[in-house]
């Protein structure tokens with residue numbers, strides 16, 4: 097497998113599934129990716145975040161050979177995306193935002209067709225179909241026409257299809273948007289099983305915080321540049337803001353605290369939220385105002401808070417926004 101390419105040089109660092117250096121992509125005068133560099137360790141789970149228009153889809157399309165870079169070096173599974181596009185395509189699987197199954201065909205026929213496109217022999221296809229339908233728990237639906245599937249079943253089948261040719265890297269563009277929590281959990285369990293059993297690398301865009309938090313590595317992009325990257329713990333620790341939510345004991349205490357902390361937020365009547373600015377903040381507050389508080393709650397830094405402070409937008413804006421609403425409307429219409 098070509099993932100060995102970087103370790104073959106004798107480096108002690110883990111092999112890289114994806115290595116991007118100085119990537120520039122323009123649409124006319126519009127710069128979509130502005131010298132972006134990132135790397136993804138083989139076998140890891142990587143989450144790409146960013147507000148609308150940040151450049152996520154553009155990056156995905158370069159990594160999957162669908163679009164050419166204007167400048168920069170991009171290696172996927174050890175292959176240069178420009179010089180070895182075919183080898184890259186063989187090494188990756190894609191789960192797109194919008195459904196791309198043929199819903200007139202059965203589950204099995206959809207998988208078989210994909211296997212043929214990837215040049216798999218009849219025997220390889222038969223084995224892979226069995227394994228994949230078992231992975232996503234659709235064995236009993238093997239011969240059912242996809243049109244009869246729920247949204248969650250279709251998504252599971254799309255994942256099975258993307259994994260048919262045993263790619264080393266799976267790109268997932270908002271794979272669980274619009275699905276209920278139980279189906280989202282199932283899908284992540286299948287993906288994790290593949291990662292654990294054969295070192296599949298997961299490269300995901302998502303707006304669900306619990307999916308972001310489960311990644312090994314997070315990269316936040318905005319306006320075509322990386323604005324933060326690291327493990328969930330590191331981002332929370334280095335960029336997160338802890339808060340102290342307090343309820344002053346009386347109106348006079350409220351006024352005194354607001355005077356002492358003029359930057360305090362006032363989330364609800366009678367309550368104040370204070371940004372914790374250092375290790376001494378809470379002890380100092382208690383020493384000065386401890387007897388003037390009736391309640392106090394400490395809120396540890398969150399990834400949502402990190403994303404909001406870096407981009408000025410909430411991570412969930414998009415997941416609960418237009419595109420999802422459109423999809424649910426479409427699903428509702430489809431059920432009638």
Ligand SMILES: Nc1ncnc2c1ncn2[C@@H]1O[C@H](COP(=O)(O)OP(=O)(O)OP(=O)(O)O)[C@@H](O)[C@H]1O
Pocket residue numbers: 123126127128146147148149150151152153154155
């Ligand atoms: N075909 C295109 N022609 C012109 N500009 C484009 C085109 N596709 C994307 N852009 C611009 O490039 C920038 C990056 O867009 P891209 O779709 O990659 O962002 P994104 O992070 O995937 O956004 P979203 O979350 O909305 O899908 C945006 O400013 C966008 O307007």
